[in-house]
Amino acid sequence: MIYVGIDDTNNEESVGTAKFTRQVASKVAEKFRVYGVTRHQLAQNSEIDYSIHNFCAVIHVEADKSHLNTIFSIAKTEIMNNFNIGSDPGLATAHEDNISSSVVSFGLDAKYKVVKRDAAIKLARDSEIIIEGFGEAGNGVVGALAGVGLASTKNDGRFVQLGDLRKIKQPEPIQKFLKSGIDKVITVEGVIIEEGIIFNTDNKPVKPSPVNGEIVLFVEPVDNMFRAVNRD
Incomplete structure (x- = not known):
């Protein structure tokens, strides 16, 4: 399984993280089988710059590791073509084999406290997880990586897209x-x-x-x- 985490795509003009992630999933599904899309709640803290609810979303793709870069590229293209000025989306793409206990712990931490962008980038790179931020700050990498960790546990969040x-x-x-x-x-x-x-x-x-x-x-x-x- 490959997990595609997306966060911080929304501002007052955008469709919202969940709907946008389903939109990205539809593009991924043109080439790969998408199992579903999950929503994961993150910490709501005054120190965190979020719009309304502060959640991330994750696309679950049934594909092997050799397709990791292709799936990342599809998602990145959709983000670049559609995100609104003023938002700071982040994208993380990982095969289940590279999601360590440290990545899961990062996701759990992000549910309850403030975690930093630099920590997300370092952990992702140490774990061979592809990660990138967009917009002015790219702070969405925090939620994107957290979502990947949380989704991999198969015990967090809820499906906003599954089957029919x-x-x-x-x-x-x-x-x-x-x-x-x-x-x-x-x-x-x-x-x-x-x-x-x-x-x-x-x-x-x-x-x-x-x-x-x-x-x-x-x-x-x-x-x-x-x-x-x-x-x-």
């Missing part, structure tokens, strides 16, 4: 979701649900979470149905 989930119009039976890439449907109390109807607020696509290598959709009972719940 974005095409499902709700409400729909649980089995339809299970056939579209979700492994389990579980209540926030930890009860596995196998029958029933699932919906999401404002009919938005559901966003399941990777949990110990499985794809889990968390729900809560509402009016004899189950409402999807997001986990950060």
